[in-house]
Amino acid sequence: MNEERIEALLERIAVALETLAGLRDDSKRPTKGLTGHSLATELGGPSDSAPPASQSRAPLLQAFLDSKGIQIRQVPAEDSADQVIDSLSLYLGEHYDALSGLLGKIKRAMQNGLPIMESLKNRSQQDINSACQFCTRLHEVAFLEQYQYFRSPTYLIKAKPTTLPRAQRFFSGQWLERFLLQKIKSVRSQLAAQVNGHLDFEYLINPEVILPNGDDFELDILAAIGSSIYWIEAKSGDYQRYVEKYSRFSRVLGLDSAHSMMVLADVSDDRCDALSSLFSMTVCNLRSFEDRLLSVARRDTAHQSAAADGQSPAPED
Structure with a gap:
């Protein structure tokens, strides 16, 4: 009799421990449908943190991701240095052919200075002018500790x-x-001028998201021009192991x-066309990205x- 009571007690303890473990796991699991704030906020309780500002300014993109069962975990806050970074990025991107060799040497040396x-x-x-101007600007913002041109x-250099x-x-x-983001903004500005009116525009850069299967993922840029959504990934180095992964994510x-779209810094037009034909993405380089978009x-x-206007769209060329 005592043995039966002990066995029953042990069984109840085991069930209780399993229940507690399940509750603990549930508390750690992201709550589906809640983005950037806690469940307490949805129930009217206090929140430890407000949704990121850039997220709240992108309702169309938020709704798009929600419709795919994708949650936004975090969006990087805007940085006071973004304007400086954007200026350097635009210069580097628009003079990339002249600066790619210099950039490669900097990348190899920057780990140990x-x-x-x-x-x-x-x-x-x-x-020569492009390289000297770029180095001067890097030196001015202390991205180069030393710089001299002979x-x-x-x-x-x-x-x-x-x-x-x-x-x-x-x-x-x-x-x-940052270079691609500025080109996206340029495309939106050109189109807004052509339609002679307001054209909605939203973007998220480097948002961390949770996929429907629970996996983490970070996008480079997700943008909305009008009501259309565009996903752009950038690769300045090895791209081979990413193409298939991104192709699956596009689905x-x-x-x-x-x-x-995937933008590769060091790939020819022919290689871009070949990759585009093999995978379900448009692959382009710095020269062709803006025109393609x-x-x-x-x-x-x-x-x-x-x-x-209630009209049928014009046939595509």
């Missing part, structure tokens, strides 16, 4: 990158994301290849305008 040398002998005067007959995390983040790929978003967004805007 070793000095670098870049020979500009036999380079065009335009390339004129004719040496034509040599000597510089020492800083090891500051902000500079490392910029050189490692932030510059490409999670439900976006076709025209609205899912403008073409798709112009068509989307025309369709939206025609639908608003």
Whole structure:
């Protein structure tokens, strides 16, 4: 009898422990449908943190992700240094052919702050001017601790990158994301001027999200021009292991290849076309990105305008 009572007691203890473990796991699991704030907020209770400001300014993108069962975990706050970073990024992107070699040396040396040398002998005067101007600007914001240019007959840049995390983040790929964001804004401005009116625009840059299966994912840029959604990923280095992954994720978003784009800094037009034909994304480089996006967004805007006027959209070329 005593043994039966002991067994029953042990069984009750085991059930209680399993229940407590389940409650603990549930408390750690993200609550589906709640983004950027706690369950207590939804129930009228206090919240430890407010939704990120950039998230609250993107209701269309928020609704789009919600419709796919994707939760926003975090959106980086705007930084007071963004304007400086954007200016450097735009200059680097628009002079990339002249600066790619210099950038590669900086990236290899920045982990330990070793000095670098870049020979500009036999380079065009335009390339020399671009390299010197870029290094001067990097030195002004302390992304280069040292910088010196030796004129004719040496034509040599000597510089020492800083090891500051902000500079490392910029050189490692932030510059490409910020460059593309400015090109997206340019496309929106061009289209707004063409339609002679207001054109809604939202974007999220580097949002951390939770996929429907519970996996974490970070997007580079998600943008809305009018009512159309565009997802853009940027890669300034090895891209091979990402193409298939991003191609699968585009299906999670439900976006076709025209609205899912990967931008590669060091890939030719022919290689971009080949990759685009193999995967469900549009692959392009720095030179072709703005034109590709403008073409798709112009068509989307025309369709939206025609639908608003009750007209049939014009046939595509």
